[in-house]
Amino acid sequence: MTKSKAKKAEDLEQQLGELTLDLQRTRADFENYRKRVEAEKQLAHSMGQAKSVMKLLPVIDTIERAIANVPEELADNAWAKGVAGLGKQLDKQLKEIGLEKIDAKPGALFNPELHQAVQFDEAADGEKEVVAEELRAGYTLDGTVIRDAMVKVTRR
Template identity: 35%
Template structure:
């Protein structure tokens, strides 16, 4: 083989090597470019997923808030229906008290007053029935019943050895509730522990 042929072969090998090196460099460059694109796409995907999660949380919170508002509004409407008559009922209670006082003060022995007393009794009965129809209930504790501070107001305490302490001795004025809510407590006299009991 001549020198020229050897030189040509060496040049061909060099050219092949350079072409391979360029191809490898180009491939490495493409891979690096692909890697940076993949990383960029992964970052965009992570950001999009975070935004979706944030929006989902926001939608869930908004839905819960709407449910809370709807529930509160329903409760307010229910309370408005139940207790709309509270002021009106409170204004009517003295009428019932006055009818009862009229019956207590009436002379039942006087024959001339019997028709009037019966009329007042019927009026009071009708009045109580009307109040009950609209959810107003009478709180009239009986003698010997235990004091209930949620429904009764003790006006005075009297020592009485025959009755248990904090038992009702007398009801001075009836109380009333409206749909379970106290309008006015019953005013009562209760028994106190006797001084002998307290010393013992």
């Protein structure tokens, strides 16, 4: 009878080891699942934010054009100053959510990852391709380009 008790104890030990391994695998699987779901949730949030910002970009462009084209006789007008203030406030809020304007000022080095060249000055002579004029602003959201800056390029 001692042999059967020893055999039974050995079987229970083996079964305990197998169940312990199963539990460890289940915990690891659950942790991997939790991490994957969290990453998917973050990606969905980022995609939704990018989609929303993309819908706002034409409005931002219009406000910037309005501010840039205020007639001189209206420069001191309270309404014109209010629109300019609106533009500044909008820029501040957009920076808080991670939206940054791409540098496309004249003289900035042309970067095909950030700029979309829609015109090229063939007559220019030089080695470096630089932005001659920004035609439409480009933006990054949390470091990812969501809209290229449309630019005219020249050589210097």
